[in-house]
Amino acid sequence: MxxxxxxxxxxxxxxxxxxxxxxxxxxxxxxxxxxxxxxxxxxxxxxxxxxxxxxxxxxxxxxxxxxxxxxxxxxxxxxxxxxxxxxxxxxxxxxxxAVGKDPGRDGKCPVNRGRIACVNLTLQLSWIQDGRTVVYGPVPVRTGRHGHETRTGLKRIYWRHIDHVSTLYKVPMPYSQFFDGGQAFHSVDVSVWSPPGSHGCVNMTVGDAKRFWSLLKTGDAVYVYGRKPGT
Known part of the structure; x- marks a missing residue:
């Protein structure tokens, strides 16, 4: 940048x-x-x-x-x-x-799905909540760039691979938790602020990716909403 x-x-x-x-x-x-x-x-x-x-x-x-x-x-x-x-x-x-410790104040992320990972594309924030209680976060994330937008909607984690390596981009994707095709939560070794964005995954720091890995499991819900500026 x-x-x-x-x-x-x-x-x-x-x-x-x-x-x-x-x-x-x-x-x-x-x-x-x-x-x-x-x-x-x-x-x-x-x-x-x-x-x-x-x-x-x-x-x-x-x-x-x-x-x-x-x-x-x-x-x-x-x-x-x-x-x-x-x-x-x-x-x-x-x-x-300004969101503070109440990232769900906009009422967009469902509170009736048990444990759920929420992704606000507009603010590039993600967090984990149980009902209305925030379990972890919010944390800054880097989502999909223009042409590779992170898809919105309600999804579920269907596969986890702690030492995943992308077969398409040939790059490590530690702590991968896939929720929509090839889109997953995973850590990156660059700043989550570095442009122009991911190829659709929700990138986060190693520390945050580890916490997401420890707090989520296969079958947990993921809700992605909003629109990343510039996409």
Whole structure:
């Protein structure tokens, strides 16, 4: 995920909670890895989001905080420059945080199916609930990119394979729990924010995939709803 401020324009889809926000940007100022002394166009917004003193001026502490956020969310180069991609991800993370510990407040995920894994494509969040009680989550996920959308509706986990490797894409899919054809929950070794998204699976961190594996079993329900921005 590239952050920038020059006039050259290119399109990038941010995936992850939104992973799928699309922003126009150019190229990052040439600089080696490390912190830039330059304040980006969204310096004040980044300072406010990160709980830094809001003055619009880049300090070493500001840059370190922004750089840490960029690294965690797969934004490159992670040099602490508050450009449009960083601002877009911060906005989306803010929407995810606003859900808090009550991701089912919209009433979309069924509460009469016993244990169920819910996937909100719009917010790129997933969680496990029993009735109205959230058992785990919500956690940020990366779902299908444009043309490979994660299919919506009520489904059930029909096959689990802890050490699965995709025969189609030749990549590891640890902790796979398949619920719709080739679409499954599984961990990835990249940021769940990295664009443009999966080929339909619900990607998550290793830690979250392990928890989903331990809390779900074959036959448990999965409900996918909403629409991922950019698809």
């Amino acid at each position: 590239l952050d920038t401020h020059s006039r050259g324009a290119t399109i990038l889809a941010i995936t992850g909670l939104l992973a799928p926000l699309t922003l126009a940007f150019g190229t990052e100022p040439a600089q080696a890895a490390g912190c830039t002394p330059m304040a980006g166009p969204y310096q004040r917004q980044a300072e406010e989001f990160l709980g830094r003193p809001v003055d619009g001026q880049q300090s070493a502490a500001d840059c370190n905080a922004i750089q840490t956020f960029q690294t965690r969310h797969g934004i490159t180069p992670a040099i602490g420059y508050a450009g449009p991609v960083t601002k877009g991800v911060m906005d989306f993370v803010g929407k995810q945080r």
